[in-house]
Amino acid sequence: MKKSIGLLALAASLSLSVFAVPASAQSINVLGHRVHQSVSTGESAGTTGGDVTETWRAENGDINWITADVTPIHDRLFREMTLDAGNIDLAFFLNRFVSPDVFELLEPLDGYQAESPIEAFDGLSQGMRDAMTYDGKLYGIPFRHATNALLYNSKILADQGIDSIPETFAELVDMAIAIHENDPEVYGFANHSGTSPTFILNLALAHGVQFLEPDYTLNADTPEFIETLETLKRLYDNGGLVQDYISGTLDTIIADMQNGRAALSLNPFGRVAVLNDAELSRFPGDIKAVAVPADPNGVTPAQTEVWYMVIPKNSTNKDLAWSLIRALSSPDATVREALNGNGPVRPAAYQDPRIVETNPAAEEEALSVESAKVAFPGFDQAARAQEILSEEADAMLLGRQTAAEAAANMQARISPLLPTN
Amino acid sequence: MTFMLAGPAVYVLWLSFTVSNFGQNPQFVGWQNYAAILTDRYFWTAAWNTFIVVNAVVYIELLLAVLVALVVASLKTGRMLMFAVVLVPYGISEVVGVLSWRFLADPSIGLITNTLALIGIDFNWTLNPEAALVLITTISIWHHLPFSFVIIYAAIISVPNELYEAARVDGATKWQEFWLITAPIIVPAALLAIIFRYVFAFRMFSEVWLVTQGGPIRLTEVLGTYLYRTGFRYSDFGGAAATGWLMVLGSLLLAAIYLRAIYRSAFRDA
Numbered sequence: 307m308k309k310s311i312g313l314l315a316l317a318a319s320l321s322l323s324v325f326a327v328p329a330s331a332q333s334i335n336v337l338g339h340r341v342h343q344s345v346s347t348g349e350s351a352g353t354t355g356g357d358v359t360e361t362w363r364a365e366n367g368d369i370n371w372i373t374a375d376v377t378p379i380h381d382r383l384f385r386e387m388t389l390d391a392g393n394i395d396l397a398f399f400l401n402r403f404v405s406p407d408v409f410e411l412l413e414p415l416d417g418y419q420a421e422s423p424i425e426a427f428d429g430l431s432q433g434m435r436d437a438m439t440y441d442g443k444l445y446g447i448p449f450r451h452a453t454n455a456l457l458y459n460s461k462i463l464a465d466q467g468i469d470s471i472p473e474t475f476a477e478l479v480d481m482a483i484a485i486h487e488n489d490p491e492v493y494g495f496a497n498h499s500g501t502s503p504t505f506i507l508n509l510a511l512a513h514g515v516q517f518l519e520p521d522y523t524l525n526a527d528t529p530e531f532i533e534t535l536e537t538l539k540r541l542y543d544n545g546g547l548v549q550d551y552i553s554g555t556l557d558t559i560i561a562d563m564q565n566g567r568a569a570l571s572l573n574p575f576g577r578v579a580v581l582n583d584a585e586l587s588r589f590p591g592d593i594k595a596v597a598v599p600a601d602p603n604g605v606t607p608a609q610t611e612v613w614y615m616v617i618p619k620n621s622t623n624k625d626l627a628w629s630l631i632r633a634l635s636s637p638d639a640t641v642r643e644a645l646n647g648n649g650p651v652r653p654a655a656y657q658d659p660r661i662v663e664t665n666p667a668a669e670e671e672a673l674s675v676e677s678a679k680v681a682f683p684g685f686d687q688a689a690r691a692q693e694i695l696s697e698e699a700d701a702m703l704l705g706r707q708t709a710a711e712a713a714a715n716m717q718a719r720i721s722p723l724l725p726t727n
Numbered sequence: 728m729t730f731m732l733a734g735p736a737v738y739v740l741w742l743s744f745t746v747s748n749f750g751q752n753p754q755f756v757g758w759q760n761y762a763a764i765l766t767d768r769y770f771w772t773a774a775w776n777t778f779i780v781v782n783a784v785v786y787i788e789l790l791l792a793v794l795v796a797l798v799v800a801s802l803k804t805g806r807m808l809m810f811a812v813v814l815v816p817y818g819i820s821e822v823v824g825v826l827s828w829r830f831l832a833d834p835s836i837g838l839i840t841n842t843l844a845l846i847g848i849d850f851n852w853t854l855n856p857e858a859a860l861v862l863i864t865t866i867s868i869w870h871h872l873p874f875s876f877v878i879i880y881a882a883i884i885s886v887p888n889e890l891y892e893a894a895r896v897d898g899a900t901k902w903q904e905f906w907l908i909t910a911p912i913i914v915p916a917a918l919l920a921i922i923f924r925y926v927f928a929f930r931m932f933s934e935v936w937l938v939t940q941g942g943p944i945r946l947t948e949v950l951g952t953y954l955y956r957t958g959f960r961y962s963d964f965g966g967a968a969a970t971g972w973l974m975v976l977g978s979l980l981l982a983a984i985y986l987r988a989i990y991r992s993a994f995r996d997a
Contacts, residue, residue, distance in 0.1 A: 381959050384749035407750030550834065552943050553853035686748065690961045701944045704854065 332367030334626050337383055338398035340373045341576075342450070342613070345648035346634060351583055354664060355645030362633040366626060375556075376400060376502065377689075387411040387618045395623035396630055399446055399616045401437055402502070402692075404684035413617040414443040418628040425636040429652045434612050437680065446614030447631050448651035450643075452574035453610040453678045454508050455595040455667065457581065462492060462569040462589075475512035475599045475607065478570075479537055479546065485569050486545025494546035496568030498554030503696045504609060505551075507681035508572050510534045511607035512598065517695070520683050522724045526695075526716035535702055535709035542703045552700045564588060572598060575671045579647040595667040597674045610678035612651070649675075687723035694719045736975075743968035753965070760969035769945050770970070773953040774977075780864050780949060781928040785921055788868045792875035792920070793913070797905070800883045810880075817873040825937040828866045852939070856946035859939050863947065866934045871927065875920045882916035883909060918989045922982055929978050950974050 336342075343349070348356045359369055372394070374382065380403045386392040388411070419427065430448055438446035456478070458471065466488045472478045482494025497505035510517045515530035525531055541547040548568050550558055560580060562568040564587040571577075575595050584590040601607040615634065617627045633639060641658045644650040644665070655661055656672035665671070682692060695716055702712040743760055745753035764770050799809045816824065832839045834851045843850045852859040890908050899907070932951035935941060941948035941956065948956075950970065958967030 377960070384962065388749060405750075407748060410750045550853060553834075553939070687961070690963075693960070697944050700942070704943060706944070 332626065333370055334367065334395045334623055334630060335370045335372060335393055336396045336398075336630070337372045337374075337379060337386075337394045339376060339379060339613075341647070342398045343371045343373055345450070345576075345643045345646040348642070348646045350579060350647060351585055353579060353646040354660075355642035358634060358639045358642045358646075359630075362630060366629060369630070383618070384408075384411075387620060389620060391622055392618050392620040394618055395621045396627040397616050397618065398449060399614045401612045401614070401680060402682050402684050402688055404438070405686045405688070406440065407686060409440045409443075409445055411619055412445045413619045413621065413624060414445060415447065415617065415628070415631075416444050418624075419444070422628065422632065424632050426652075429637060429654055430635065431651050431653060434614075434651055437612065438614050446616045447635055448612055449615050449634065449648075450576075450613040451610050451649040451651055451675060451678075452576065452613070453608050453649060453671065453674050454504070454572050454598060455575040455578075455608075455671065455674060456598045457563065457571045457573050457578060457593060457595050459563065459566060459569045459589055459592055460594050461592040462489075462566060471596055472599050475601055478599045479541060482541060482546035482570055483544045490545070492566065493548045493562070493568045494541065494570050496548050496554075496559045496562035496571045497551065497573070498548075498556070498559055499552050499696045499700055500555065503692055503699065504611075504681070505572055506534065506538060506695065506699055508598065508607060508609040509538060511609055511679060511681060512601050513537065514602045516679060516681060518682055518691075518720075518724075520680070522683065522685070524717060524720055524724060526720065527713050532709050532713045535699060535712055538699060539702060539709060552703060563593060574649060575667060575674070576647045576649050578667070595670070597670045606674055606677045608674040608678040609681040610675070611680065685723075685725050691720045691723050739968045739971055742964055743972050744965070746963075746965045748962035748964060756965065760965045761973075764966060764969055764973065769948060770953060772945060773941075773948040773950050776860065776947060777929065777931070777949045777951075780860060780867070780931065781925060783864045784867045784871070784928045784931075785924045787864070788872055788875050788924060789879075789917060789920060791868065791872055792879045793917070795872070795876055796880040796883050797909075799880060813876050814873045816870050819870075821870060821933050822937065824870050825866055825934055828862070828869070829938050832862055854943060856943060859943075859947045863931075863934045863938055866938070867928065867931060870934075871924065874927075875924060878916050878920040878923075879913060882913040886912050915989060918985055922985045922989075925981050925985070926978050929974065929981070950977075 345353075345355070346358050348354075348358065363369060372382075373379075379398065380400070383394060383397045383399070386394045424430070424447065431451075434448035434451065435444065438444060438448070456471065462485070463469070466485060468481065468485075472481055485492055485494050495505070499505070507517055510525075510531055513530045513534045515525050515528055515534070517526065517531065518524055538547070542549075542551060548554065548558075548562055554562075559568075559571060559573065560577075563571055563581050564583075566588055578593060578595045581587055581593040582590050587593070597606045598608055599606075615631045617624050617631075621627055634643070637652060637654070640648075640650050640652045641655050641660055644655050644658075644661055649671075650656065650661070653672065653675065656668050656675075661668050682688065685691075698707075698712040698715045698719075701707050702709055707715070742753060744755060744757060746756045746759070747753035795813055799806060799813065802809060831837050832850070832852065834840055834853050840850050850858055852862050886909055891904055894904050894908060930951050931949050932955065935947060935949050935952045936955065939947045941952045950973075954967050954970040954974065957963050957970055
């Protein structure tokens with residue numbers, strides 16, 4: 307009996323000790339993708355930017371990173387933001403989820419910027435800031451751009467006797483198919499369909515057409531886009547594209563490139579670091595990045611997406627969140643994050659000697675960023691529209707309809723979803 | 728208690744007559760959501776898949792549960808050990824179980840896929856919706872078999888031994904013992920298992936979402952994933968609420984059929 311009472315007393319004192327944590331210990335809850343954490347803290351192998359958050363943490367407290375994949379991040383954020391008081395203090399937010407309704411849930415940042423400004427604020431890309439300005443108010447600070455490059459495995463190409471990257475995109479398509487013809491074990495492009503059909507969108511840019519323009523003009527039923535779908539089908543049917551394109555994920559793309567199952571990929575410049583990770587890749591140092599070969603008009607058909615740091619309106623820790631945004635947005639932080647694999651949102655970062663020295667593709671990347679287009683502008687029904695694009699294209703790849711039919715279906719199904727201004 | 732049960736249901740019913748998303752307050756739109764869903768071809772694909780998968784799951788699982796329960800009940804030694812072994816899938820987290828199956832059936836490196844390939848069967852469920860539905864059905868049966876098994880097993884061991892002894896004295900075969908003694912006694916328990924499994928399977932979500940996410944081209948979508956996609960991918964809460972109510976009505980209809988059967992079976996001789 308005495309023993310039981312003693313155990314109960316011990317359990318009670320242990321449970322009470324939970325509440326004895328000093329109240330002064332500050333922390334902030336940050337919701338984002340794993341990549342935001344790794345480029346901020348420098349934890350990825352082979353990167354040289356170090357922990358950008360170290361000084362801030364020493365002065366302000368811990369950062370509780372809550373990480374997930376792209377769609378679940380926004381799903382969680384939207385749910386949190388509809389509560390009276392949310393648990394997320396700062397979130398990373400992708401441009402394609404922007405809509406007028408979402409701005410209602412975010413904290414305008416102009417007041418914070420006026421009171422405690424970000425260092426060299428004007429050095430942040432003007433275009434990226436504009437994309438997050440609504441009704442004259444700024445709602446997000448750009449953190450990362452993911453501008454597509456052509457990633458290629460130089461060893462596989464060299465082994466096949468391919469010694470240069472084509473000048474035009476049409477030649478690149480032929481090369482992707484030839485790679486599989488030369489070695490049936492190796493496919494051309496490692497990309498996937500999924501909820502964000504970036505590959506098709508980029509393919510469309512390479513055929514000289516933007517699928518959905520910033521003014522919401524839909525170009526699905528144009529000859530250029532039908533030709534885009536025909537190219538996609540030709541790639542898929544001839545090994546120019548991995549066979550798990552329809553069911554694949556970002557993880558399968560990375561695995562395919564690291565294992566040499568595919569030789570090419572249209573993916574952000576920043577992904578080169580993980581593809582060359584000596585601990586995971588069979589081809590460390592062999593995977594390189596260049597600008598995507600030119601479209602029929604001689605323009606680099608680069609597609610970009612931008613991640614922003616936002617503060618939910620119902621955050622209970624707004625000052626601390628702004629303080630962290632400032633720390634992660636300074637010119638030096640931007641360069642260090644770029645050294646950790648981030649896409650820098652300050653154009654001047656590409657001239658920084660540390661970037662020039664460590665990133666052989668810095669010049670190519672700067673040029674791509676200059677001509678990059680946001681291939682899918684945000685609106686309320688953007689997620690549904692992107693899934694329709696993927697569904698109809700996948701149905702074509704599975705032989706259930708022609709390219710023209712897929713294009714007509716996209717036009718018919720997406721048009722009613724678009725904003726009517 | 729009534730408020731706890733009815734409150735959310737009434738709220739969702741009201742939501743189903745509104746249009747809203749994150750950041751937009753609900754606005755009444757009448758039957759618009761129901762009309763949109765009932766004219767959406769993907770809803771009918773999901774409904775048809777749910778019908779096929781649920782029926783396959785419920786009846787194959789019941790058959791297996793009866794077979795396994797008969798075997799376990801007939802064991803002279805090690806009965807408790809076998810009982811525990813059969814229950815193992817229910818002790819595994821659903822997500823872990825489903826992802827393990829997905830790994831085993833991976834089109835490139837999966838043990839199951841490669842074994843089937845050795846005997847000439849191409850099991851690429853990522854491109855073949857029928858194969859994907861077979862995989863989803865298999866996973867669901869594997870995970871929920873213990874539930875049906877426990878109900879059927881309890882019914883089988885409750886059959887008085889004297890009935891079997893009398894049957895043997897009369898020269899009954901094993902099949903006659905099962906068909907004329909065991910089966911009639913376990914029917915009410917089997918109907919109960921069917922009702923519960925119908926209702927559970929009707930809400931099927933994780934098996935589909937974690938394996939195919941409804942793909943390719945939404946051909947493996949079931950009503951649970953259709954609802955989730957509408958609500959949380961498209962932020963269309965009114966549409967998701969309307970889908971939820973249509974699912975409730977479907978479940979009630981199915982349950983009513985079987986409850987009536989139980990009622991008639993229980994009071995047949997009254």
